[in-house]
Amino acid sequence: MPTKITGTGSFIPTQIEKNESFFNHEFINSDGSTINNTNEVIVEKFKAITGIEERRYIKPSLLNSDIAFFASEKAIKDARIDKETLDYIIVAHNYGDVKHDSEQSDTVPSIASRIKHLLGIKNPKCVGYDILFGCPGWIEGVIQAKAFIASGIAKKCLVVGSETLSRVVDKHDRDSMIYSDGAGAVIVEATDEEGGINAHETATFALDEAHFIYFGETNKPEITDKRRYIKMYGRKIYEFALTNVPLALKACLEKSDYKIEDVKKILIHQANEKMDEAIVKRFYKLHKMEMPEGIMPMSINTLGNSSVATVPTLYDLILKGQLKGHKINKGDVIIFASVGAGMNINAIVYKH
Numbered sequence: 353m354p355t356k357i358t359g360t361g362s363f364i365p366t367q368i369e370k371n372e373s374f375f376n377h378e379f380i381n382s383d384g385s386t387i388n389n390t391n392e393v394i395v396e397k398f399k400a401i402t403g404i405e406e407r408r409y410i411k412p413s414l415l416n417s418d419i420a421f422f423a424s425e426k427a428i429k430d431a432r433i434d435k436e437t438l439d440y441i442i443v444a445h446n447y448g449d450v451k452h453d454s455e456q457s458d459t460v461p462s463i464a465s466r467i468k469h470l471l472g473i474k475n476p477k478c479v480g481y482d483i484l485f486g487c488p489g490w491i492e493g494v495i496q497a498k499a500f501i502a503s504g505i506a507k508k509c510l511v512v513g514s515e516t517l518s519r520v521v522d523k524h525d526r527d528s529m530i531y532s533d534g535a536g537a538v539i540v541e542a543t544d545e546e547g548g549i550n551a552h553e554t555a556t557f558a559l560d561e562a563h564f565i566y567f568g569e570t571n572k573p574e575i576t577d578k579r580r581y582i583k584m585y586g587r588k589i590y591e592f593a594l595t596n597v598p599l600a601l602k603a604c605l606e607k608s609d610y611k612i613e614d615v616k617k618i619l620i621h622q623a624n625e626k627m628d629e630a631i632v633k634r635f636y637k638l639h640k641m642e643m644p645e646g647i648m649p650m651s652i653n654t655l656g657n658s659s660v661a662t663v664p665t666l667y668d669l670i671l672k673g674q675l676k677g678h679k680i681n682k683g684d685v686i687i688f689a690s691v692g693a694g695m696n697i698n699a700i701v702y703k704h
Contacts (some may be wrong), residue, residue, distance in 0.1 A: 355502065358367075379525070417470070437475075438475075446515060663688055
């Protein structure tokens with residue numbers, strides 16, 4: 353029986369942080385040394401590499417579980433289902449609920465349980481759990497939902513990707529400009545319709561790559577508190593992604609019933625515009641083809657990198673006609689793909 357996404361929803365925070373807001377930050381190298389450039393030059397170089405002009409942050413009064421709930425409500429409404437018929441609530445995140453100006457991440461109860469509570473679902477057989485899988489968490493949640501449905505133990509699953517990275521960034525680190533907040537959710541169902549999830553691929557590289565993204569202390573030596581922040585080895589991640597993600601995309605497509613010429617869109621994790629473009633170009637190069645124009649929709653320029661939320665948010669924006677120049681028609685073959693902390697890579701070939 354086909355497994356399809358029957359409803360989508362997203363929450364995009366209203367607080368816009370433009371690049372200019374970083375002009376007064378005190379950026380410091382990871383070794384504590386001074387950066388020999390003005391902030392204007394630092395920000396301009398950052399924009400040229402990442403494509404990011406602005407990003408979104410949630411209001412101080414909100415939590416990650418709140419915005420995940422908002423996106424979930426929209427997805428349930430869009431799918432026109434009774435929330436009490438949900439079998440699973442699968443939530444991808446990495447840092448739980450972090451209150452504004454707090455140093456502690458809160459993951460008890462799980463974000464999934466909090467969403468179920470906020471939705472007011474009474475059915476105890478609706479099971480909620482969280483996934484910690486880096487940025488590819490939402491795609492992995494969709495893969496798990498398909499497995500539950502294929503096994504016969506579930507018919508409807510809510511899969512959410514939600515993160516508030518603004519609460520875990522080091523303001524003295526240039527990489528802090530990449531990160532943002534957001535939430536995306538989908539309903540995954542067993543249906544009689546043609547299409548749906550056709551193939552998937554997942555891999556974890558942890559021998560040498562496990563700590564490419566990690567939690568570390570601030571770049572400013574004078575700060576002696578033990579609070580830790582999201583950190584990454586950007587160059588290592590870039591090289592890793594360019595080598596391994598195109599191969600994973602190719603392997604996933606080869607498992608499917610489709611050929612490269614059938615693919616209409618590639619919805620890749622919005623990590624870094626230059627990196628994403630290089631990945632997709634290399635994927636097409638493996639097929640001895642040039643990357644088609646318009647194949648890779650991007651939202652990072654205005655929304656930043658919201659980790660697990662980027663792919664479902666991008667998908668929802670396109671389906672709702674809110675991403676200029678892009679649409680997905682019934683019957684279109686698309687690929688979802690992501691890379692992130694772990695280091696994890698995954699992909700889904702999907703017929704809309």
